[in-house]
Amino acid sequence: MPLKQTPPEDAKNRYLKDKKHSVTRKTLYNYDTTLAQFCEWLDDRNIADLRDLDSDHLQQFRESRLSDVATITARNDMVTVRGFIEFCETIQAVPRGLSELVRIPKTDESDEICDDLLTREESKKILEHLGKFEYASDRHVIFLILWKTGMRLSGLRALDVSDFDEVRPALEIRHRPETGTPLKKKAKGERDVLIEKDDGRVVADYIENARPAVADGYGREPLIATDHGRRARTTIQRMVYTATRPCHYENACPFDEEPETCEAATWNGASQCPGSVSPHALRRGYVTAARNAGQPKDVTGERVNMSGRVLSKHYDKGTHDEKAERRRSHLRDI
Template sequence: MSEEIATVLSEIDDPEIVDQILQVVNSTGETNNPLGDSSTSATLSELYQRFLSRRQNRSPATKAQYKRTIPDFVDFANERNITSPGQLSTEVVDAYVDELQGEYDSDATVLTYTKNVRGWLRWLNERQLCGEAVYRILDKQELGLTPTARDEAIPKRVITAVLDNLQKHRRGSRLHALVALFWNAGPRIGGVHSLDVDDFDTQDNELRFRHRPESGTRLKNGDDDTGSSGDGERNIVLEDTVADALQLYIQVGRPAATDEFGRKPLFATEYGRAARSTLRRWVYEATGCRWQPQTNSHSCCDGGCNPDSDPCNQSYYPHAIRRGSIVNHLSGGLRRELASERFDVSVKVIKKHYDPRTEQDRLNDRRQAVKGAWE
């Protein structure tokens, strides 16, 4: 809308007359709308291809990132019947971020997706095809992403020392219970977020993961009844020491809190269910230099790290503990088929992404398993 028309409309008191003028403006092609409601007939898919064609001077790695990330957002929008840039809103983008954080445990991965989508949305905004707020909410600080922690599989010696130190000095705390659970059970952070106190069977040392979208929590693979791609619902057995840590946490460390649905979340704050971002901060804190083995070199950390604003350079993501847990179970002789059920991940994905053992390591593991079968 031009400045002249806006000035005229501001001086009219009758809303019906304003509406009639707007209808005439729209019908005569006055479409310079900063929100991009009708300034292009191109679809999001076509605009993505146009964006990509204007980036031929980028490196192959950068273009590969564009091809891996932006179409994911376009598909997300199309699934919600959003096909043009004028239909994009901050609510849609927020929902996309929620889905990313539910699927990926690593802030670095979420940042890669949001950074590239933000760049594309900004490109659209420069052409007045979408609003400025649509891309600005994907700012790293706005999203609270802190991709400074480590994302590789946590070494067994490190997590062992962390758990020993927490056992000695923070026994029964949320940090102790949370990290022990991540190491033994290897869940996704979304799975931990979904847990209630009643999901922990103290008699059989079992933990139940359930998909409850109607009451605010979801599992990545849902359940068979929802028509999802897999079944994330499962019961898993816990090691005795981990069950003891959880039970003590429930008795002395957990605040007596319920969420907005009246459920009793296993990991809670005084306000209710701990958010995924809160769970990540707790893991950053628990795996920082303070609790790691003294033999580690902490020359890159001055001890002034803060899990809320500046995680320790020595800290690990929750996903790194999940990866380490899977590797540890595989190295201990757990077959991939059984690991697939325990960790809710396909055998193919385990082999490709979660099993960084060398071929020699795998050979040694098979040798020990075969010898065990002989015995």
């Protein structure tokens, strides 16, 4: 069967449209980002028709990614490219079997594990600062919920005002893909997360005094809101980056930078600070702190919606000494 003339960008758009209803919006965004890089790379080499694509080009792109990014990132990129090429085979844009020639970089366990986390001591300082100077603000409530519950960013964004039960108090996380807030594990990610009464009071004060009286495009009242509706992921990420900069909560820079000239001291540049962390580092820090405090692995896993294997491998960053201390109360002299 003859191949059809297909520009890479056209094939990319068809692939994303095909995937739109079977993956989360975040995953679709990741696909789009990776394939945009791939299409740009092809354009730089004057490949305007996928019929001209061959296995050597795929190998060159693989080598290019390995030289520019971490091995685990290159691996994820090539997995995405392979899926794209498989789709291109079905629309007769590339020869059958080309996807089998996409070589996926191998990674070892150390490549797959990220050690970026916020410690309990750091989080206490940040919460003290926010509680004193930014009480019940957007940034205070966002940081408080992410640290005290270990929930994913998608879980935080999915919360509506009605999902906050002030009596227990608790946050009720629900999967609502039809109205714009899917959970990573879909219905399996649904759960109620209990919080302390003092933390519940902060959330209640935020709703009462700081949260805009607004609904989103589906008529829902998002808990974390702007004047225009549900707060965007990128803005939440920046709020965490700004809150975790040491100069923000300690009024001093451990990296000897001057706030007036430091690029990381700006709203958009906060992620460049060596001391700031992403929302996921709070999730990792919560798991580690909870385990060090004696919270059982299964309880912690159910609370953050995570399997025991993933928790142990990727999230529990306790030191050898801390893990030994956790076992102390279970030891018997035999």
